[in-house]
Amino acid sequence: MTTDGLAPAWLSAWFASGHAIDLLIAITAVEGLLLALHHRRTGLGVRPRDFAANLVSGLCLMAALRCAIADSGALWIAAWLAAAGLAHASDLIARWRH
Numbered sequence: 754m755t756t757d758g759l760a761p762a763w764l765s766a767w768f769a770s771g772h773a774i775d776l777l778i779a780i781t782a783v784e785g786l787l788l789a790l791h792h793r794r795t796g797l798g799v800r801p802r803d804f805a806a807n808l809v810s811g812l813c814l815m816a817a818l819r820c821a822i823a824d825s826g827a828l829w830i831a832a833w834l835a836a837a838g839l840a841h842a843s844d845l846i847a848r849w850r851h
Contacts (some may be wrong), residue, residue, distance in 0.1 A: 813837035
């Protein structure tokens with residue numbers, strides 16, 4: 754049985770509950786930690802300072818989406834979007850200086 758004609762009902766419910774975003778946030782955070790750990794241990798790969806602001810910006814956007822799905826209110830959504838914008842601006846400034 755489907756709810757929208759394309760996806761099974763369980764998949765639509767999973768996305769509507771926000772659990773898909775929760776999983777993506779967790780995967781992204783673990784990815785950042787693993788990249789930083791790899792660089793620290795080997796000196797190879799991307800330096801954490803070169804990806805941290807970009808990663809934080811993405812995490813903040815996902816948090817804003819999570820708040821929207823959970824109907825947490827406009828203030829929380831705006832706060833996460835503002836944080837994403839600040840992280841993005843920080844990333845752009847750092848890249849502009851190089």
